[in-house]
Structures are given as C-alpha cells and as structure tokens.
Amino acid sequence: MDKIMNEIPAHATLLRAAGTAERPIALVTGATAGFGASIARRLVRDGYHVIATGRRLARLNDLAAELGDALLPVELDVTDRSAVRALPDSLPEGWRAVDVLVNNAGLALGLDKAWQTSADDWETMIATNISGMVEMTRALLPGMVERNRGHVIMLGSTAGRYPYPGANVYGGTKAFVEQFTQNLRSDLLGHAVRVTNVAPGLCGGSEFSLVRLRDAGQAAAVYDGTQPLTPDDIAETVSWIVGLPAHVNVNYIEMMPVCQASAGLAVDRKMG
Template sequence: MAGSVPRVALVTGASAGFGAAIARRLLSEGYTVIGAARRLDRLQELHAELGERFSPMVMDVTDPASVEQGYTWIRERFSGLDVLVNNAGLALGVAPAHEAKMADWERMIATNVLGLTRLVHCVLPDMVKRNQGHIINIGSTAGNHPYPGGNVYGATKAFVRQLSLNLRADLWGTRVRVTNIEPGLCGGTEFSLVRLGDQAHAKAVYEGTDPLTADDIADAVAWVATRPARVNINTLELMPVSQAFAGMKIHRES
C-alpha cells in the first residue's frame, strides 16, 4: 500500500492470543491498528513492541458505554475505519448443559453475542456512508459442528455465523464486506486456560496434536482483508490436519 493513505483497522481482544497476532500481521500489511482490550498493561506492552502505528484502547465490549466512548474516540481521530476485526470472545466450561453454570452462559452471551453486535452496530452506518469497509468476525467450527460440552459456546458462534451471512444480505448494493472466520483446534493462546481454569487441563487439550496457531488465524484475517475490493470471502473455516469430523455417537446400554 505504498504511496496510499494508511488504512485503519480496529481489533478487539487485542491484548493476547489471536488479537495480538492479528494486530501484528495487519501492521505488517501497512494498516494503522487500534488495539482494543480490557488489559491496559498488555496493550502498553504491544504499543512498546509495535510502535506508533499501534494505538492502544481500553474497551470492554460487554459495556455499552465503553464501546460507544471508544468508537467516538476513533471517529474524532481517523477519517474512517476500514476494517473491524471482532475477535473479543471466550468459552467457559465444558460441563453438559444440565450441569453448566448460568453465570458462564450469561458471560459468553454478553461477550460473544452482545459485545460483537455492539461493535457492528457502531461501525456499520459509517462504513455504509463511505461505501467501503470490512467486518471480519472470528467465529468457530463450534458454531457448525456440535460436541458435548459445547452447548452455549457453540450457540454463540452459530449466532456469529448467521449474523455475518445476514449482514451480507442487508449490505447488498454496497461495497461493505463481511467475513466470518471459523477456526478449529488452536493452541498457544489463553483460550483453553480461560475455559478450563487451570494450566494442566488446558495443556491436556493439545497433547499429541499439531494445532493451529494464532499466527495461522492472523494469516487468514490478512488474506481475506487484502483480497481485491470486488471479492467477499463469506466464510472461511480452517482446522489443523490433526482434527477432522467425528462420526455420530451412539450410546449403548450395558
């Protein structure tokens, strides 16, 4: 993008894992990146690493006021937002639905569904007005393929998938793009630690596997974002080679 006006990307959940890797990769593609997350210390570390084209922003996507204030700040400082990467999200627990904690379900819905939707609602009118922009949502294979213990987490990611498709339907006639990226098993992040609550259980999830990495997801984000303006990648599902589709389970009485 030499000689052109730097494009601006907002990445949520940027303090670690996918978000930090996506911020690094988009910077390498020439973007100015606004990294939003709750943990200021992590954002400051990234700012020290990445330099002035990385702007840290404290934002809690579950707090409507925080999202509105953050987007107001962006509008005051930048001519427009070219890319929104809705990466902030989490999974909590793997208990079957009848044993799961309601508080865990509510937190996943608040972050993965409402938080993502708030950001979309903020940025979309300006993107349509400018007739350009790209919303990249980070979904999951859990939104497509059920598994025991996936219950509400999988349901939130199914929401992300369907919202992404419905946005494309509403945006027909504009040049605003929407992509849902759906990773499978991915290691080297805090995802399983947050979900399971301790390092030993989190490590066991990846034993004997060669999972995707945060850099693989960042590579996918960069690829869809840099396609020609006429191209919209609707959905991109990726799994490690060590993961595949399981057969239907049958319970047999003993």
C-alpha cells in the same frame, strides 16, 4: 518502522487511493493476547494503522511499545455497551475512519453438561460473544456504509457448525456469529462493505483453553499429541482475506489442523 512502511502491500496502497488516510485503519478487539495480538501485529506489518482494544491496558501498551505509532491502544470491554457506543466519536482525529473491524473478543467457559454448568458462565459468553460483537459492529458499520468501503471480520468457530459435549452455549454463540454474518451480507447488498466469518478449529498458543478450563494442566492436555493451529495461522488468514480485491467477499472460511476432523454423529449403544 521504516522497514514496515517499505513493506506496505498493494492492497493497502489501493485503500489509500480509494480515499482513506495515509494508511488504512483496522480495529481489533481482544488484542491483549492470542488471535487478537497476532492479528494486530500482522495488520501493522501489512501497512495498517491498528486500534488495539481490550480490557488489559498494560498488555496493549506493551504491544504499542513493540509496534510503535502504527498501533493505538484503547482500553475497552466489549460488554460495556455505553463505552462501545461512545467509541467511534472518542477516537482521535485521523483514527475514526475504520476500514477493517476484527470482532475477535470472545471466550468459552467450562465443558460441563448443560444441566450442570454455571448459568453465570452462560451469560458471560452470551454478553461477550454475541452482544459485544453486535454492539461493536453496530458502532462502526454506519461509517463504513457512509464511506462505501470496509470489511467486518468475525472470529467464529467450528463449534458453531459441529456440536460436541459441553459446547452448549459456546457453540450456540458461534452459530449466531455465522447467521449474523450472512444476514449482514444480505443487508449490505449494494454497498461495497464486506463481511467474513473466520471459523477456526483446534488452535493452541492462546489463552482460550486456560480461560475455559481454569487449570493450566488441563489446558495443556487439550493439545497433547497434536499440532494445532496457531494465532499466527489465524492472522495470516485474516491478512489474506482483507487483502483480496475489493469486489471479492469471502463469506465463510473454516480452518482445522490436519490432526482434526469432524467426528460424525455419536451413538450411545447402551440405550437399546
């Protein structure tokens, strides 16, 4: 931990000078694996105290054992509205003035066409990707506005901009993320609180495809012959965004590996 403290970068020092606790505080949802775990590790390295939330407490405890006292594990399901609303007042003293919220918790379920897919899967995606994100933001945003500092990072997706077969509700939830982000920026005009939508494309090294396809072989095949983005790439990007000078707001950043590009419009030539 002494090594980490010695590596605290300039932006963390500036946050402390602006009136935060000894170290600035970040809260990362869905920190049990993938993007969330990598972002938590990177922000601790950057000099943050990190509140790592998720449903699998054992994994959060493992992360705390790895990172030490700079990480506070908190069991939380973002779809549990009462728990999310109670969260700010339930945090320990010294952990309540959250400077950075990373709304990472989210998932995709299935690739079936809209008339074939599970309506329950649709509801789960909406509850997590939209309602959970909205509730987390509403719970922590008042404190940021009151302190006149803070940054809300949304984990969106290229699926929110480029449609593809089977993305139906998942893509719709990520389009909501982008519109919500931009409307928050409008509401926050005149306050020194930043909001950013980070929208990755093809990304391996997480549980995303396994959760979506519910089959390890199919999940692995998604990345055959590719060099996808990694969770560490996403963490590096989040670190860069929050480390920019306080007057700079990155509204939207889209990321793809070089093996991926938007495919253009599809045409069915059997319809003529």
